[in-house]
Amino acid sequence: MSDFFPILRFDHLEFYVGNARQAAGFYEKFFGFKPTAHRGLETGSRKVASYVMEQGTIRLVLSTALNSEHTIAEQVLKHGDHVAVVALEVPDAVAAYRQVTARGAIGAIPPTRAEDEFGVLRYAAIHAYGDVLIKFVDRQDYRGVFAPEFQPQPAVSTDRGVGLQAIDHIVSNVELGEMDRWVQFFTDTMGFQLLIQFDDQAISTQYSALMSKVMRDRSGRIKFPINEPAPGQGKSQIQEYLDYHQGPGIQHIACSTRNMIETVTKLRQAGVQFLHVPSNYYQDLTARVGNIDESIERLAELGILVDRDQEGYLLQIFTQPVEDRPTLFFEIIQRHGASSFGEGNFKSLFEAIEREQALRGNL
Numbered sequence: 400m401s402d403f404f405p406i407l408r409f410d411h412l413e414f415y416v417g418n419a420r421q422a423a424g425f426y427e428k429f430f431g432f433k434p435t436a437h438r439g440l441e442t443g444s445r446k447v448a449s450y451v452m453e454q455g456t457i458r459l460v461l462s463t464a465l466n467s468e469h470t471i472a473e474q475v476l477k478h479g480d481h482v483a484v485v486a487l488e489v490p491d492a493v494a495a496y497r498q499v500t501a502r503g504a505i506g507a508i509p510p511t512r513a514e515d516e517f518g519v520l521r522y523a524a525i526h527a528y529g530d531v532l533i534k535f536v537d538r539q540d541y542r543g544v545f546a547p548e549f550q551p552q553p554a555v556s557t558d559r560g561v562g563l564q565a566i567d568h569i570v571s572n573v574e575l576g577e578m579d580r581w582v583q584f585f586t587d588t589m590g591f592q593l594l595i596q597f598d599d600q601a602i603s604t605q606y607s608a609l610m611s612k613v614m615r616d617r618s619g620r621i622k623f624p625i626n627e628p629a630p631g632q633g634k635s636q637i638q639e640y641l642d643y644h645q646g647p648g649i650q651h652i653a654c655s656t657r658n659m660i661e662t663v664t665k666l667r668q669a670g671v672q673f674l675h676v677p678s679n680y681y682q683d684l685t686a687r688v689g690n691i692d693e694s695i696e697r698l699a700e701l702g703i704l705v706d707r708d709q710e711g712y713l714l715q716i717f718t719q720p721v722e723d724r725p726t727l728f729f730e731i732i733q734r735h736g737a738s739s740f741g742e743g744n745f746k747s748l749f750e751a752i753e754r755e756q757a758l759r760g761n762l
């Protein structure tokens with residue numbers, strides 16, 4: 400294992416969208432991200448316009464094509480607005496690319512250097528599930544705002560957003576029978592380890608089921624759970640995603656906060672819609688999870704879920720899909736020691752998802 404490349408952190412997530420200017424407004428007004436850099440016709444970018452949005456250590460890049468022939472336009476036509484690139488910061492992008500392609504990864508962008516007056520940015524990318532790319536970014540010799548072609552956006556306010564801090568994990572959905580192939584990919588090609596797995600017994604309701612395996616890099620900072628649908632009485636929520644995304648892709652992005660109540664209060668005030676939690680969820684909560692710092696009354700008002708493992712407890716909440724297709728959504732999570740993923744909430748969570756799925760006529 401020692402010869403696998405190290406990963407420093409999530410660098411950014413690039414979304415391909417139909418209208419990046421409007422998406423930037425959405426992530427600013429609803430989720431509290433601040434625009435920090437931009438590229439477009441004004442900055443000499445003739446084919447793509449992008450907005451870099453930041454909060455805490457989270458960086459989203461929203462990109463749109465300026466003509467219909469561009470890959471971004473083709474992929475948005477197929478998937479709708481979606482997460483297309485998961486970028487990881489590494490000390491040496493060329494070495495990372497050579498290692499993973501030598502182990503079987505399919506190259507998408509060969510090692511590339513982009514240069515401007517702020518230095519040299521090195522990057523490369525490989526193919527992952529569906530049309531998703533995993534990109535390696537080496538910022539050691541680059542001091543610019545984000546990348547060449549981008550110009551800084553003037554700071555419009557000192558507002559610190561809604562308190563989103565970091566990316567906790569990124570979940571993908573793959574087709575039935577494909578999960579283990581991607582587990583193998585992360586193990587053999589990327590040097591990840593299997594952290595935990597959930598079978599369809601653990602994650603099933605009356606209607607639908609799924610299976611999940613969580614892959615983690617050696618630092619423990621990068622976690623990629625992978626879901627596949629399991630046959631049930633109705634259509635698995637994973638299958639609904641696959642039908643509307645038209646293939647495998649990123650299902651949800653979990654962002655951490657240090658103050659769940661404040662963050663969710665601000666998100667709700669901004670108009671973010673969350674999955675509805677039945678009020679009886681809170682009736683025997685203390686019996687299930689023991690004593691916690693937060694007021695259960697307040698958690699119930701905000702619809703925040705709680706779960707406990709051997710190491711501590713966590714608070715979590717899930718948004719509704721952030722586009723019209725029932726595909727990508729966000730999770731907000733605060734860990735009080737717990738390192739798990741809220742297994743205790745799976746059943747009530749999935750029942751909540753199925754209520755929405757039934758409203759869409761897809762259960």
Ligand code: FE2
Binds near residue numbers: 570651653730740
């Ligand atoms: Fe999650």
